[in-house]
Amino acid sequence: xxxxxxxxxxxxxxxxxxxxxxxxxxxxxxxxxxxxxxxxxxxxxxxxxxxxxxxxxxxxxxxxxxxxxxxxxxxxxxxxxxxxxxxxxxxxxxxxxxxxxxxxxxxxxxxxxxxxxxxxxxxxxxxxxxxxxxxxxxxxxxxxxxxxxxxxxxxxxxxxxxxxxxxxxxxxxxxxxxxxxxxxxxxxxxxxxxxxxxxxxxxxxxxxxxxxxxxxxxxxxxxxxxxxxxxxxxxxxxxxxxxxxxxxxxxxxxxxxxxxxxxxxxxxxxxxxxxxxxxxxxxxxxxxxxxxxxxxxxxxxxxxxxxxxxxxxxxxxxxxxxxxxxxxxxxxxxxxxxxxxxxxxxxxxxxxxxxxxxxxxxxxxxxxxxxxxxxxxxxxxxxxxxxxxxxxxxxxxxxxxxx
Numbered sequence: 001x002x003x004x005x006x007x008x009x010x011x012x013x014x015x016x017x018x019x020x021x022x023x024x025x026x027x028x029x030x031x032x033x034x035x036x037x038x039x040x041x042x043x044x045x046x047x048x049x050x051x052x053x054x055x056x057x058x059x060x061x062x063x064x065x066x067x068x069x070x071x072x073x074x075x076x077x078x079x080x081x082x083x084x085x086x087x088x089x090x091x092x093x094x095x096x097x098x099x100x101x102x103x104x105x106x107x108x109x110x111x112x113x114x115x116x117x118x119x120x121x122x123x124x125x126x127x128x129x130x131x132x133x134x135x136x137x138x139x140x141x142x143x144x145x146x147x148x149x150x151x152x153x154x155x156x157x158x159x160x161x162x163x164x165x166x167x168x169x170x171x172x173x174x175x176x177x178x179x180x181x182x183x184x185x186x187x188x189x190x191x192x193x194x195x196x197x198x199x200x201x202x203x204x205x206x207x208x209x210x211x212x213x214x215x216x217x218x219x220x221x222x223x224x225x226x227x228x229x230x231x232x233x234x235x236x237x238x239x240x241x242x243x244x245x246x247x248x249x250x251x252x253x254x255x256x257x258x259x260x261x262x263x264x265x266x267x268x269x270x271x272x273x274x275x276x277x278x279x280x281x282x283x284x285x286x287x288x289x290x291x292x293x294x295x296x297x298x299x300x301x302x303x304x305x306x307x308x309x310x311x312x313x314x315x316x317x318x319x320x321x322x323x324x325x326x327x328x329x330x331x332x333x334x335x336x337x338x339x340x341x342x343x344x345x346x347x348x349x350x351x352x353x354x355x356x357x358x359x360x361x362x363x364x365x366x367x368x369x370x371x372x373x374x375x376x377x378x379x380x381x382x383x384x385x386x387x388x389x390x391x392x393x394x395x396x397x398x399x400x401x402x403x
Contacts (some may be wrong), residue, residue, distance in 0.1 A: 010401050012157065014244025015050035015066075016236055019057025019229035020252030021207060021280075021368030023329050025084040025376035027062050027250040029383020030323050031077050034248075037387065037394045039074070047155070048073045049401055052244045054160040056228040056235065059250075060204040061138065063159065064196065068147045070155040083141065084376045089341055091137050092371040093129040093211070097343035103128065126212040129369075131202070138198045147196070151178040158242040161196055162228035163203045166213055172225065173238045174200050174216075184241050191241065192218055204228040207280065207368065240318060248397065250383075251324035273352035277330075277364030321397040326386050329379065330363030336375040337366060344369075 017027050039046045048070040055063025062080060069076035089095045150156055158177035165172055173191040175181070183191040194200075203214035203225035213224045239247050334355045337345065348369075353362030387394060 011245035012051045012243050013049055013398070013401060014052035014054060014236075014239030014242070014247045015063070016239050016247055016249045017053075017055040017059030017063050018235060018249070018251050018253075019059050019205075019227065021058050021205075022333075022371045022376060023252035023367055023379065024058035024062055025087075025379040026252055026325055026329070026383040027059060028077065028080045028084050029380035029385075030250045030387045031066075031383075032081055032380070033384040033387030034394055035074055035077050037391050038398055042074060046074055049398060050248070051157040052160070052239050052242045053156060053158070054162070054236075054238045054242070055204070056162045057205045057207070059252075060161045060228065061201050064147070064161065064201055065142060067150065067156055067159040068142050068144065070150045071146075071153070081380060084380060085373055087371050087373055087376055089344060089369075089371045090133060092134045093131040093369075094133065095129075095341040095344040099130065100343050100347055103130070127206075128210050131206075131211045134205075135198055135202055138201055142198070144195070144197055147176065151176065154178065159196060160191075160238040160242060161200045161204050162238065163200065163206075163216070163225040164228055164230040165216075165218075165223040165225050167221075167223045171228070171230075172218070172223075173241075175238070175242065177242065181242060186237075189237075191238070194218075210280075210369070236318075236320070245318065246397065247318060247320045249320060249322040251322060252329065254325040254328045254330075273348065273362030273365050276351065277362055277366075280364060280368050319397075321393060323383075323386055323390065325382060326389075327382065328363075329367045332378055332382075333367035333370050333375060334363045336370060336372060336378070339372040339374050340366075340370060 017024070020026075035046075036042070038049060050066075050070075050073075053063045053067045053070070055061070065080055065083075066073070066076045069079065094100070147159065151158075156178075158175055158181065160173050160175040163172050163174065164170070169188060171189045173189070174194050174196055175191060176194065176196045181193070183193055185191070199214055199216055203216055204227065205211070206213050206226045208226050208230065213226045215222050216225050217223075236247050236249065334353075337348070337353065337355055340348070348362065348366060351362065351365070353366055
């Protein structure tokens with residue numbers, strides 16, 4: 001029997017996809033495994049189990065792609081799997097030698113002459129890499145008109161995409177919903193109702209320094225926006241505001257990576273690749289676990305309130321299930337470094353990336369920017385295996401929905 005849409009007897013389930021550049025291929029593998037667990041017969045008539053879909057950075061792209069085909073969730077995931085497994089770096093950012101050399105020379109010129117000739121700053125590059133090909137890919141792949149149709153027909157309730165406004169320092173949640181949901185505001189956090197498009201996805205996935213910021217018109221003002229993983233202290237809050245009662249989270253961080261300690265008592269000075277990788281890891285630091293801890297404490301407090309007490313509060317109990325990589329994606333990225341275009345590979349090696357020096361020598365940096373099919377295929381395979389290994393938990397989490 002196909003899974004049904006939400007009813008008063010069934011909870012609204014939210015899907016939260018965190019950021020991580022190329023690591024987001026792992027999320028597609030997890031969702032592929034979940035769909036098979038929920039519907040092993042792979043029936044095309046299966047309804048979307050996620051009424052609220054939220055994404056950040058590359059997770060925003062996966063979220064939007066899924067929402068645009070929420071009327072056919074199995075096919076939506078299959079299309080995402082095919083897209084990620086056929087991906088190449090040149091479809092995400094320019095990786096040819098002339099462009100990389102031109103950008104490098106511009107940066108050197110600004111560093112060498114900018115302080116003598118301030119007017120040259122207007123010619124400064126906006127980022128290390130140009131991801132214009134990604135915008136073209138998204139425009140060709142996603143059907144945003146179908147997104148509104150899916151909302152109107154009840155295949156999902158809302159889609160939310162998060163970004164960070166460099167102009168104001170706010171963490172922004174752009175959302176499109178079936179019904180009118182009043183925008184919410186918290187300290188340095190603001191929700192904006194709008195029609196989501198390619199610009200919002202490009203802004204949400206604009207890794208600082210790596211990809212250029214995007215200009216978004218918001219409330220009559222133009223804001224320059226970057227990656228949504230910055231200042232995202234409560235990654236599940238958007239799903240809760242949009243009505244989710246249960247939240248399924250797919251992360252991209254392997255927890256043991258943060259516990260690696262070099263045994264060398266006199267290690268060399270960290271190179272640029274190590275510093276850049278550590279910076280990105282901090283930007284994409286998976287704060288889901290901390291958010292879940294806070295939520296569990298709130299659930300315990302709410303459990304001590306009587307039914308009348310709960311009615312007088314704006315809070316409600318939220319149950320969660322989170323799946324994250326079971327092995328280091330940094331290690332996996334270094335295994336596929338040779339698949340990068342030669343110019344990009346040379347750039348990373350100049351920065352200090354080298355498999356011979358171990359995973360701490362640039363593995364983190366490469367893991368976010370290695371958009372090659374061999375790597376993404378392995379990430380999808382890992383994600384699928386991780387979800388299948390927790391099939392019992394997945395079935396229990398979706399039990400009320402599938403009954």
